[in-house]
Amino acid sequence: MTWEIYFVFALLIFAIVSFIWERISADLTAITVFGVLIFVSMISKSEELPNLESMLGVFGNSAPLTIAAMFIVSGALERTGAIDLITSYLRRMVKLPYRSFIFIMVIGVAGVSAFINNTPVVIVLMPVVLTLSREMGIASSKLLIPLSYASIFGGTCTLLGTSTNLLASGILVDSGHEPIGMFELAAVGLPILAFGSLYLVLFGNKLLPHRETLTSILSDEERKEFMTEAFVRLGSELKGQTALESGMLKGRGIRLLEIVRHGVAVKGDPKRTKLEIGDRLVLACRPSGVAEANSIKGIALHGEISAGLETIAMDEGAIVEGVVGPHATILGKTLGEINFRQRFRMVVVAVHRKGHNQRDRLDSLRLQPGDTLLMMGSTKAINSLSTSEEIILLDRPRLPARSVRAKMPIAIAVTTTIVTLATLNLVPIVAAVTLGVAILMLTGCVKPKDAYASVEWSILMIIFGMLALGQAMDSTGASLMIAENMIGLVQSFAPEHLQNVLMLAFVYIITSTFTEFLSNNAAVALMVPIALGIAATLGIDPRPFVVGACIAASASFATPIGYQTNTYVYGVGGYRFFDFTKVGLPLNIICFIVTVAVVPRFWSF
Structure with a gap:
């Protein structure tokens, strides 16, 4: 092996370890990889490493621009209230049995997520699902994981369903192949939706945990507290003492939440901070402690100066x-x-x-x-x-302003037009979504400032960094070396007529593993070039392997960190890490079996 291959493998190992370790963010890891690649390439003048012009060419890849534009389209649909249309649909189903409700929710959410970025769909619907869980009398943890999984199911059905599909399509085009069609992935995505929905309906209630929300860590008395503010009086004997030293909190049913000094919250433990004249104390008082707060020497209750105690039942x-x-x-x-x-x-x-x-x-x-x-x-x-x-x-859904909500038909019409143009292949999808974004901003469906804020810039940085690393792996021969070793391993034990299918399974498993612990976009950016190398070495069509990588990168169920929607419901539902493994690992296996069985039937090797 050349030193360039060793260098690229070292960068790859660094990226994988950094993604898993999480000491620095994934986007910063990708930027670091990109920067080191450029620096070493310029210093070494190596002909095997991509030159500066080649690496800067990743910014000309159509996939990241398309992904950024779709973030804006999804943001416009969210801000105009289009995603909320599913809310009224779910509210009408609240009296149904649990299994019936789960089935309808999964199908509805998957249908929306097939065309809209998954994250805003889940974020908009989380407060709705929490409200519905209370009306149904069940723990929200029985509904939030299915909500996230449903959005993932939808993402496997269309080109627009998730950024990984668009990224894989862009890499295919750059390699001289046809892009992925709008509904091409539905051949495998719809069976995954069907079997995944059936699994959640039959086994979800048994496997999903009963977890309480964050509010449950409060005692009954804490939930009935009053909150008020008090000032340390001029000449108060509390000056120079901490709240603990003064005894003001002892046995009075009073908690000191914060000390505000000169308009700024004082850092550190408020109970151990020495008080000064004029300090404003934010107090939480249980009903039995309200009268006690009035009797503390040296403070003046804010309520006595203004409108009285502020009840926060x-x-x-x-x-x-x-x-x-x-x-x-x-x-x-x-x-x-x-x-x-x-x-x-x-x-x-x-x-x-x-x-x-x-x-x-x-x-x-x-x-x-x-x-x-x-x-x-x-x-x-x-x-x-x-x-x-x-x-x-999480206790109430966000409502868009009426002026923006009135533009919902425009946002829906633009999205429908983008899907139609891409489906009929009249123009490249990057052209359709770019024009769509311009129309959305010109018509006021989304303001430019809000449009730019809708873009997940960290995801784009991961994509750029991993595309550069993939380019370096390709130019140095590292990708080809990995591909040849994978081929050699499969050929060493598998009969010839099963080798292509087993290679597809191999690609799926590696991509799925990367997705669960790294990032779905990083997994695709690294594995699609390897899949292309495998196909080139075997002299077969790479499309089955690329489709398998797309599905594997989307079907992330076994950990809360593999997919962003899992991360959001992880905290909100009060889940533990292995709750996802318990429910999601069987789903990973189901998706693997469906993909390996279906892909060869629709995409020949």
């Missing part, structure tokens, strides 16, 4: 759950850095992340997409937060 929406949105500007920042209390007029009581509830040292916790926050605040503050793109409240 549960029926007034005082304690709410919200999930950090995928486009939030607060991502990667701590509660202290964004001054959460002052910005949103809410206090974070706990955070649920990756199966764990955290109530301590919240100020130093950096927010991530899918984090579920348990918050306390006034009804006015909660109503204000309900229109925010930063945090999606």
Whole structure:
């Protein structure tokens, strides 16, 4: 092997380890790989590594532009309320038995997700599903995993269903092959939808766990608390003491949530922070503690200065759950850095992340997409937060403004036109979606600022970085080496008439494994070039292998980190990691069997 191949394999191992380790974000890993490739190529002047012009050519690939445009189309459909059409459809089914409801929900969500990016579909429907679960008298954990899985089923049915399909199609075109057709994948996607739906209907209720939401960590008394503010008086004996030292919290049914000093929340544990004159204390008082709060020496209740105590009983929406949105500007920042209390007029009581509830040292916790926050605040503050793109409240669906909702027919018409043009192959799909985005912005269905915010830029960075790595693997011969070793392994034990099918199974398993622990787009960007190399070595059509890789990259059920929709319901439903393995691993096996059985019948080798 040449040093270039060793170098590319080292980059590949670094990327895989970094994706799994999660010490740095996946997009930063991809950017690092891209940067190192360019630097080494320029310094070494190697003819085997792609040159600067070739690597910059990944930005000319039509797939990322198409994916970005479809993010904007999905954002317009979300903002105009088009996705909400399924809400009324589900509400009418709430009196049905569990199995009947699951079947109807899965089919409906899959139908929408076949043409719209999965993430906004799940985010819009999560509050609806939580409400319906309460009306049905069942735990929300019985519905949220099926909601995520349904969106994944839909993504396997069309070219627009998921970004991985568009990416694979773009790589095919760049390699001189025909693009994937709009409904070409439906030949395998529809059987997966049918068998997946049947599995969830028959076994879902038994396998899905009964998990409580984040609110359940509160005691009964905590759920009936009042919240008020108090000021440390001039000349108060509390000056220089902590709340614990002063005894103000001892046995009084009072909790100190936050200390606000000079308009800014003080970092650290408020109970151990020395008080100063003029400090504003945010207190949570149980009913028995309200009168006690009036008798604390050295403080003046805010309610005595203004309108009185601010009641935040549960029926007034005082304690709410919200999930950090995928486009939030607060991502990667701590509660202290964004001054959460002052910005949103809410206090974070706990955070649920990756199966764990955290109530301590919240100020130093950096927010991530899918984090579920348990918050306390006034009804006015909660109503204000309900229109925010930063945090999606889970106790109520977001309602688009009437002026934007009136443009729903335009958004639906544009999406239908894009699908029609791509289906009839009148123009390349990148041309159809680009024109569609222009129309959506010109007609006011989505503002340019909101359109750009709809794009998952981190996903695009992963795609660019992995495309560059795939290009380097191809030019150095690393992809061909992997392909030849895979072929040699299969030929060593399989009879000749089964070798192509077993190779398809091999490609599927590797892609599926990458997807569960890395990223679905990274898996496709790495495996499709290898699939092309396998087909070229065997002298057969690569399409069956590429289709298998597409399905494997979408069918991510066994972990909460393989697919973004799984990550969101993971926190909201209070699931544990192995809840997904228990329910999703059999689905992975079902999808594998269906794909290996169906693909050779529709795509000949």
